[in-house]
């Protein structure tokens with residue numbers, strides 16, 4: 212477990228003082244993928260760099276598996292850092308070294324013998340999907356491939372924790388998803404803890420188990436990713452959720468839907484985390500004598516299941532519609548009949 216207590220970083224200059232991280236508290240469980248999201252200037256980069264002391268904290272504690280790393284002297288810190296891998300937005304590769312040599316670099320520093328190094332590097336190259344590219348230079352690789360080298364290099368010393376500093380921000384959407392899939396794969400296979408910072412809710416939605424929202428150097432909201440998606444409390448969190456889900460539909464939109472149908476009912480379905488419910492619509496149409504028309508919807512997959520809203524029009528006799536609504540209300544999908552404002 213990683214326990215962060217009252218962590219602060221103040222940048223002081225002659226004329227002013229910036230509290231980049233301000234008395235931040237957080238607990239991160241072993242083996243989870245934990246995302247920290249925030250807008251530019253929220254303090255995310257400073258926060259993640261404090262975790263391996265690329266930045267020195269002004270105050271606070273960072274305990275990783277029982278060891279307060281803020282208290283370590285330089286030699287023990289070097290050793291501890293080998294257990295904390297890091298990947299970067301712009302990859303930070305050595306341009307004059309091949310893929311193989313880049314990945315080998317941290318092993319050379321750790322004094323691992325040549326044969327062992329070679330074996331380990333080839334294993335890592337396979338793990339990140341770069342077989343055949345061993346002797347390429349970074350300039351001969353795509354952005355996604357460069358990040359794969361970065362990931363392999365970060366894993367070379369078998370770390371317990373992988374820090375990801377906006378690791379997909381420089382990549383196109385498809386490559387972003389490929390790299391996120393790779394991180395999930397590594398999390399599953401190696402069981403290491405992944406902490407990432409991002410300004411994209413898509414990243415949180417796709418791979419994080421838990422999330423913290425940062426603003427002004429503080430955590431303003433945190434929880435299971437799915438809970439935060441379903442019930443965002445703070446204004447900033449709501450804006451992030453809208454990045455993925457689009458804005459909540461307003462009453463005027465709902466009334467325009469109702470107006471379009473003279474018979475039947477317009478209902479709103481909330482899907483809350485169980486992927487099995489995806490079969491709901493087909494089950495309804497098979498079981499009840501009704502027509503179902505999907506009007507509008509936005510369903511997204513999180514690590515914990517599906518989440519989102521679907522507007523459907525149910526048409527048939529009142530009795531059959533009631534039966535269908537009754538059926539839905541017994542599942543974990545929430546159902547709400549839409550009506551005109553009072």
Ligand SMILES: Nc1ncnc2c1ncn2[C@@H]1O[C@H](COP(=O)(O)OP(=O)(O)OP(=O)(O)O)[C@@H](O)[C@H]1O
Pocket residue numbers: 222223229230231249250251252253254255256257258
């Ligand atoms: N080395 C530094 N010296 C002085 N101020 C700094 C330094 N690094 C960051 N800051 C300030 O600290 C605050 C937090 O910056 P930080 O880079 O951690 O935020 P961020 O959320 O990562 O934003 P971005 O995504 O834009 O990097 C900002 O006001 C920034 O200007």
